[in-house]
Amino acid sequence: MRRSVFIAGLATLTLGTLGFGTGQKSYVASAQEKMSTMEVKIDNFSFGPATLTVPVGATVTWTNRDDIPHTVVSTDDSKTFKSKVLDTDEKFSFTFSKVGTYPYFCSIHPKMTGKVIVQ
Amino acid sequence: MSEKKKDELLHDHNHDGVDRRGFLKCMAWAGTGAFCVMKGGVLKSYSLSRVSEISTADMMGELSFVQISDSHMGFNKPANPDVAGTLKAAVDKINALSSAPEFMLHTGDISHLSKPEEFDTVDQILKSAAPKDVFYVPGEHDVLNDDGKQFLERYGKGSKGAGWYSFEKKGVHFIGLVNVMNLKAGGLGTLGHDQLEWLEDDVKHLKPSTPIVVFGHIPLWSVYPEWGWGTEDSAQALAYLKKFGSVTVLNGHIHQTMQKVEGNVTFHTAASTAFPQPAPGKADSPGPMKVPAEQLKSVLGITDVNYIQGKHALAVVDSSLA
Numbered sequence: 302m303r304r305s306v307f308i309a310g311l312a313t314l315t316l317g318t319l320g321f322g323t324g325q326k327s328y329v330a331s332a333q334e335k336m337s338t339m340e341v342k343i344d345n346f347s348f349g350p351a352t353l354t355v356p357v358g359a360t361v362t363w364t365n366r367d368d369i370p371h372t373v374v375s376t377d378d379s380k381t382f383k384s385k386v387l388d389t390d391e392k393f394s395f396t397f398s399k400v401g402t403y404p405y406f407c408s409i410h411p412k413m414t415g416k417v418i419v420q
Numbered sequence: 421m422s423e424k425k426k427d428e429l430l431h432d433h434n435h436d437g438v439d440r441r442g443f444l445k446c447m448a449w450a451g452t453g454a455f456c457v458m459k460g461g462v463l464k465s466y467s468l469s470r471v472s473e474i475s476t477a478d479m480m481g482e483l484s485f486v487q488i489s490d491s492h493m494g495f496n497k498p499a500n501p502d503v504a505g506t507l508k509a510a511v512d513k514i515n516a517l518s519s520a521p522e523f524m525l526h527t528g529d530i531s532h533l534s535k536p537e538e539f540d541t542v543d544q545i546l547k548s549a550a551p552k553d554v555f556y557v558p559g560e561h562d563v564l565n566d567d568g569k570q571f572l573e574r575y576g577k578g579s580k581g582a583g584w585y586s587f588e589k590k591g592v593h594f595i596g597l598v599n600v601m602n603l604k605a606g607g608l609g610t611l612g613h614d615q616l617e618w619l620e621d622d623v624k625h626l627k628p629s630t631p632i633v634v635f636g637h638i639p640l641w642s643v644y645p646e647w648g649w650g651t652e653d654s655a656q657a658l659a660y661l662k663k664f665g666s667v668t669v670l671n672g673h674i675h676q677t678m679q680k681v682e683g684n685v686t687f688h689t690a691a692s693t694a695f696p697q698p699a700p701g702k703a704d705s706p707g708p709m710k711v712p713a714e715q716l717k718s719v720l721g722i723t724d725v726n727y728i729q730g731k732h733a734l735a736v737v738d739s740s741l742a
Binding site for chain 2: 345346347367368369370372376385386388389404405406408409410411412414
C-alpha cells in the first residue's frame with residue numbers, strides 16, 4: 302500500500318517537472334511532447350500564461366492557486382469547455398483535439414481572460 | 421487631517437483616475453455591517469462597529485434597518501478561518517442596538533461555494549438576530565454551478581427573473597437588483613435588458629418624493645473596473661431613478677466601505693463579515709487580505725472613517741461618526 306502511494310507520488314512529480322520544464326523553454330510543445338500535460342496556473346486573479354500554444358491532442362490543466370474560487374469557461378461559439386468551480390488547489394483538464402483558438406474566462410471574475418491556441 | 425476641509429476629491433489611491441469632481445468618498449477597513457436610518461427621506465448609514473458612538477437621537481428616524489454583506493460561509497483560508505464566528509459577532513452587535521432595526525438586508529455572497537450547508541449555516545446564525553425579516557440579493561458566490569437555481573429556491577420567493585424585486589416599508593421604496601448573472605468575458609457586473617425593463621416599470625408610478633433604496637451585490641458605480649468592481653449597465657438603471665429626490669444605493673462585493681455622492685444618488689458599499697479586501701489598485705489582485713490572527717477581529721471590527729465633506733446637501737450622510 303505504502304509503496305504504491307510512493308510510486309504514484311513519484312509519477313506525478315515527474316510529470317509535473319516535465320510540464321514545468323516545457324513551459325520554461327517555450328509554450329509550443331514539440332511533436333515528441335505531444336502527449337505531455339500543459340499547465341496554466343491561476344494566481345492573483347489571472348491565468349498564467351494568458352496565451353498558451355499547444356499541439357493538437359495536448360491536455361491542458363488549470364490549477365487554482367488563489368484563496369478564492371475560479372472557473373475556466375470557453376467563450377468560443379460552441380462553448381468547447383466549462384469547468385466546475387475550482388476551489389483552492391483544485392484542477393481542471395481539457396484535451397484539445399481540434400486546431401483552433403479557444404478564448405476562455407473565469408465566469409465568476411470575468412475580467413480574468415486567457416486563450417489556448419491549438420496548432 | 422486638513423484635507424477634510426476641502427470640498428474635493430479624496431485621492432487616497434495615487435490619482436488613478438477613479439476620482440472625479442463632485443466625488444465624495446469615505447473608505448475604511450470596516451466593520452461588520454451597517455446600521456441605516458431613514459430620516460427626513462435621507463438615509464444615514466453607520467458602521468455597526470462604531471454604533472455605540474451614535475446618540476439615541478441620531479438612531480431614531482422614520483425607519484431603520486441593518487445591511488450585512490459578504491459572509492462567505494465556507495471560506496476557511498488564513499484571511500479568516502472562522503467566518504461563522506465573525507458573522508455571529510455581527511449578529512451580536514445587531515442585537516445589542518438600543519434602537520431595534522426593522523429588518524436586515526444581505527447584499528450577497530452569503531456562501532463561499534454555493535453549498536447547501538453553507539446557506540444552512542448562515543440561515544441558522546441569522547435566526548438568532550433580533551430583526552426577523554432578511555431581504556437577500558445574490559452575490560456571484562451564491563449562484564455557482566446552477567445559474568442561481570438554489571438561491572432562488574431559498575431566497576427568491578415572490579421575486580422576478582434571477583431574483584430581483586421591490587417592496588415598500590414606511591413610504592420608502594426598496595429595490596433588490598441582481599447583477600451577478602450571465603457575466604461576459606472581460607466585462608463587469610450586468611443587470612441585463614429584462615431587469616432594466618422591469619425597473620423602469622417598477623418606479624414609473626412612484627412620486628418623485630418617494631425615498632428610494634436600491635441594493636445589489638456588485639457596486640452600481642465604477643469603483644475600480646480593472647478589478648471588475650462596477651456594473652456595465654448601471655447608468656441605465658440610474659437614469660430611471662433620476663426623477664427621485666433621494667436615492668440610496670447599497671452594495672457589497674468589495675469587502676470595504678466606501679461612499680460617494682453623485683447628484684441625487686448616494687452610493688455605499690458595505691464591509692464583509694468575513695475578510696477584508698485591498699483598496700482599489702493597492703495590491704496585485706483583489707484577493708483576501710491576510711492579517712495576523714490576533715489582528716483579524718480588529719480589522720473586521722474597527723472602522724476608521726476619514727470624511728471629506730462636500731457642499732452637496734446629501735454629502736452629510738455618514739459624517740456623524742467622523
